[in-house]
Amino acid sequence: MExxxxxxxxxxxxxxxxxxxxxxxxxxxxxxxxxxxRFSEAYRYDITxxxxxxxxxxxxxxxxxxxxxxxxxxxxxxxxxxxxxxTLCIQTMLALVAKEGGKVIAGRNLHTSAVSAMxxxxxxxxxxxxxxxxxxxxxxRLSPEDIRAQLQNNTDVCAVYITTPDYFGILSDVEGIAxxxxxxxxxxxxxxxxxxxxxxRKPSLHPIDLGADLCCDSLHKTMxxxxxxxxxxxxxxxxxxxxxxxxxxxxxxxxxxxxxxxCDRCIGxxxxxxxxxxxxxxxxxxxxxxxxxxxxxxVLLEAKAGTRDYTKLVLSVYNWGISGAEFGExxxxxxxxxxxxxxxxxxxxxxxxxxxxxxxxxxxxxNAWDLPSVQDAAxxxxxxxxxxxxxxxxxxxxxxxxxxxxxxxxxxxxAMVCPCPPGIPVVMPGEKIDQDAVKLLKTCGICCIKVVx
Ligand SMILES: Cc1ncc(COP(=O)(O)O)c(C=O)c1O
Numbered sequence: 340m341e342x343x344x345x346x347x348x349x350x351x352x353x354x355x356x357x358x359x360x361x362x363x364x365x366x367x368x369x370x371x372x373x374x375x376x377r378f379s380e381a382y383r384y385d386i387t388x389x390x391x392x393x394x395x396x397x398x399x400x401x402x403x404x405x406x407x408x409x410x411x412x413x414x415x416x417x418x419x420x421x422x423x424x425x426t427l428c429i430q431t432m433l434a435l436v437a438k439e440g441g442k443v444i445a446g447r448n449l450h451t452s453a454v455s456a457m458x459x460x461x462x463x464x465x466x467x468x469x470x471x472x473x474x475x476x477x478x479x480r481l482s483p484e485d486i487r488a489q490l491q492n493n494t495d496v497c498a499v500y501i502t503t504p505d506y507f508g509i510l511s512d513v514e515g516i517a518x519x520x521x522x523x524x525x526x527x528x529x530x531x532x533x534x535x536x537x538x539x540r541k542p543s544l545h546p547i548d549l550g551a552d553l554c555c556d557s558l559h560k561t562m563x564x565x566x567x568x569x570x571x572x573x574x575x576x577x578x579x580x581x582x583x584x585x586x587x588x589x590x591x592x593x594x595x596x597x598x599x600x601x602c603d604r605c606i607g608x609x610x611x612x613x614x615x616x617x618x619x620x621x622x623x624x625x626x627x628x629x630x631x632x633x634x635x636x637x638v639l640l641e642a643k644a645g646t647r648d649y650t651k652l653v654l655s656v657y658n659w660g661i662s663g664a665e666f667g668e669x670x671x672x673x674x675x676x677x678x679x680x681x682x683x684x685x686x687x688x689x690x691x692x693x694x695x696x697x698x699x700x701x702x703x704x705x706n707a708w709d710l711p712s713v714q715d716a717a718x719x720x721x722x723x724x725x726x727x728x729x730x731x732x733x734x735x736x737x738x739x740x741x742x743x744x745x746x747x748x749x750x751x752x753x754a755m756v757c758p759c760p761p762g763i764p765v766v767m768p769g770e771k772i773d774q775d776a777v778k779l780l781k782t783c784g785i786c787c788i789k790v791v792x
Pocket of ligand 1: 426427452502505532533762
């Protein structure tokens with residue numbers, strides 16, 4: 340018999356009661372007039388805050404037990420469940436440190452969700468640019484010394500906010516950055532969306548083990564969890580009392596029980612004690628594929644003097660004389676759907692749920708690769724270092740108009756311009772657009788941009 344994790348137990352008890360469901364949601368536990376269908380079972384579990392099923396923002400029953408189990412697993416003082424993805428956790432983290440008109444030292448490789456949250460909270464970022472000798476795209480590694488320099492120059496910041504791993508799996512030195520933040524008595528917030536599984540590396544590479552004050556895990560990205568399932572971990576007790584209230588400022592009042600249940604089920608998966616071995620096996624398979632790819636002339640992601648998450652296979656696209664769209668079609672011919680393909684790089688994300696046959700398809704794809712390499716160096720994709728002319732918040736809420744990118748030089752951006760994935764904005768709201776930015780925007784296939792009137 341499989342272990343009944345806390346929330347599953349509560350919902351199963353509710354299903355057993357066979358109650359007439361005079362509550363939300365409208366499907367009443369069935370898919371379309373009770374006709375059997377492969378999704379029907381899922382509908383039965385999609386309930387609302389009925390008696391015994393607890394309530395996310397006032398959790399004191401089954402949901403609280405699930406959260407406590409995650410806090411024990413991840414070594415956090417408190418962990419909050421999110422059915423609104425890491426986005427909701429990022430909003431919560433920033434709302435916990437926000438002061439009116441406050442500043443945040445932030446790695447420029449951050450996700451669009453963090454920028455939106457800063458705009459809503461009236462926070463102004465002070466950028467630290469990643470070192471792109473490691474990594475690719477607009478990602479890269481953040482250096483502790485660059486963060487120290489900004490802390491020295493800005494004595495009034497609310498927090499340091501970093502994203503690691505980046506979208507391509509490059510890891511920054513969280514331990515080194517955390518030590519510096521502690522010395523300056525500034526909280527460290529980590530967007531670990533792509534790294535829930537890093538807890539299960541030996542030694543752990545999870546930000547909570549490396550000294551972060553607050554950290555979010557987008558469980559659904561790498562663990563067997565439904566889209567939208569995420570965790571907010573709190574290591575610094577001072578943030579516990581307000582955490583639920585801050586989350587409720589942004590979250591839906593109807594968090595999905597299916598999503599929360601799938602997080603709850605993940606506890607059972609973790610407690611089986613095989614996660615480390617399973618992820619070690621994934622990393623070994625990806626490294627073997629990388630070796631094959633390198634032998635075929637693919638250029639691999641450079642981790643340079645630091646660590647990388649080896650659950651992602653990053654392949655060069657730029658050196659074959661074909662577009663990203665053509666590269667994607669070649670992958671699909673072998674029955675492979677990638678996470679991301681651009682004209683420059685492709686990313687394949689693996690987890691223990693990928694079975695041997697999946698890897699064999701990638702082997703066949705690589706074995707059949709017959710194009711000659713025609714280019715040596717990857718095109719530069721460094722984010723332009725633009726001057727802010729307005730705050731994020733004023734730019735986002737200012738009257739605006741859409742203009743063709745080539746007519747935007749000298750104008751102030753009103754919205755993020757962001758190829759997604761990887762979701763790292765090329766231009767930030769409030770920044771004055773220059774020639775380099777226009778060039779990069781065009782490379783990213785962006786033709787129009789919203790600017791302040
Ligand atoms: C680095 C990073 N942070 C945050 C997010 C948002 O995560 P979610 O989709 O779980 O809200 C993403 C999504 O892709 C991401 O790549």
